[in-house]
Amino acid sequence: MTKQRHDYDPNAYNPEFSRAYLAPKYWGTWLMLLAALPICLLVPVRAKYRFAQWIAKKLVKKQTGTILNAWLNLEACFPEQSEQAREAILVETLTTAGAFLLHFPLITLRSRQWLQHHSDVIGMEHITRHTDNGEPVILFVPHTWAIDAAAILFASQGLPVAAFSKRQKNRLLDWLMHRQRVQYGGNCYEREAGIKPFIRAVKRGFLGYYLPDEDMRDESSEFVPFFSTTKATLPSLGKLSKVTRSHIVPVLSGFDAQTGRFVIEVHPSLNGFPTGGSHSDARMMNQHIETMLDGKLDQYMWILQLLRTREDGRNIYQEAKRKRAS
Template sequence: MNTPKHKNRALYDPKFQWSFLHPKHWGTWLSLLLLMLLALLPWRIRDPIAGFLGKQIGRHIKKARHRARVNLELCFPEKSAKQREVMIDNMYTSAAQVIMAMGDLSLRSRKYLQQRTEVFGQEHLDEVVAADRRVIMLVPHCWAIDFPAIYWASLGLPVAAMMKPQHRQPVYDWLISRQRLQYGGRCHARQDGIKHYLRSIKEGYMGYYLPDEDFGLEQSMFTDFFATKKATFSGLGKIARLTGAAIVPMMPVYNDSTGKIEIHISPEIKKLPSGDSQQDANLLAQALEEMVKSYPEQYMWVLQLLKTRPDSTINPYKT
């Protein structure tokens, strides 16, 4: 793969503002300070604390838990309500463990990050890189979603990603951007369009692509997703054609038995692009399901993943 050319392509790179010190942001700073202190604890001490707090907090976040219940009921109707509640508890346990580990990305060294990361299926990525081909990594919305991109950048394989700026939380937005860009790489704001993201991939950056977002009827095809139907983006095949990139699925997992971030890489989706939008969407949904079904507790079931329905205009998350 060619070495990226470092040009300014409408990059999203927020800077520190003195307004961040306004009292209205003090709560954010206190929470960030707590996360940084927790990052100094050994993971064997931190994880049980995180797991307990995550499970308890998750039982009191009513709206988010409701969304998770809707998603799991539609995807896993064969499971009992009690089984799905256990799945949600496990999800919040994983979420808290990852969130409390986020401070590692700012306080710990490059070497520490690399030692704390374990890659499975490295040969699938090596095959594409050795062929000097462009890469788009297909990464589900898992709680450890930021870790792989930062890990690859630390190894000299910088990543380009599209993201939604968190303007309502500017301090958090600034800090998370510092984490994401600390070893190189690029972030592009969604409101600036996709062309800058595509250009970065063509220049040699590995693309980071989230396959599970619901973009509505106009940009989607309905596909099978576990026991239900999901509105799946139909344009990934076009992106692959425009960039000439290989689409490589990649699942980030936090292993609370080893305290490591695991990156599970699957073989390139060689049938994508297929030349047919429905088939491209089907391939995308199949890859997503394959990744999620092995580690359901790692997935962000709290998102409005199934907002667009094939048989109704009613938002299923409305109460």
């Protein structure tokens, strides 16, 4: 059995439990967690799927908030498809999201063996062929609903990751999510702390966990094709690959809503990357996201403001919000 790892790094994000989390401010969160426990533990997988599907069909009609974000993203990325077809994608997306939310506490509530038994990993050899030789690896992981599952699973198998994390506004949930992420080892770093701790961790043998599709509103972003639109994409992965001399291995961390299993797809390391140019690096990254999502669009977090930065300076999300408010 894999031994418990202790990968404490003083430079990492290491939130601790606080007595303040027992204050009335967090009672609603505690009640939500207590109510979720019997659903997670006792409700059959099929029933969770049906419930998530029912909720999804209700939510898809509400073109506000994050649902509106998803509608706008799908319209921009798939303009050739009918509104009915895009709605079908969104219903499947929200169903997968809901079913996953009813399952993900089990990663903490159950054992290491439970997680490994309920996960299917396809292509693990694309990672171990490098790690077995002591070669550094950075995983290229798009924003799927089960984005943390692959990192936790790999850590449970003795391959801990180094990742970036963003603090949640709800500090109790932030602490709980962090404890889940590092329960079998690994470290999370805040972006505000800079890139150096992440680089050091990768050089020490941690799997780098890089999320390539966030719109960081960074001036160094390149505008490159993403499905049928263009997207501001950070090309920094190429620089990270050079500095750490890492192989870049794409990973899709997925969840099968109908079976309740985590499905991790590992692709061969990127050949010819970095390309030697920031624009071509960014384009290659988006192409691989499109490839990984082929036939699996429901896995992706279409609710994010993926297209917040536009070449013409517009904010399509704010514009749509104002239009519906008028």
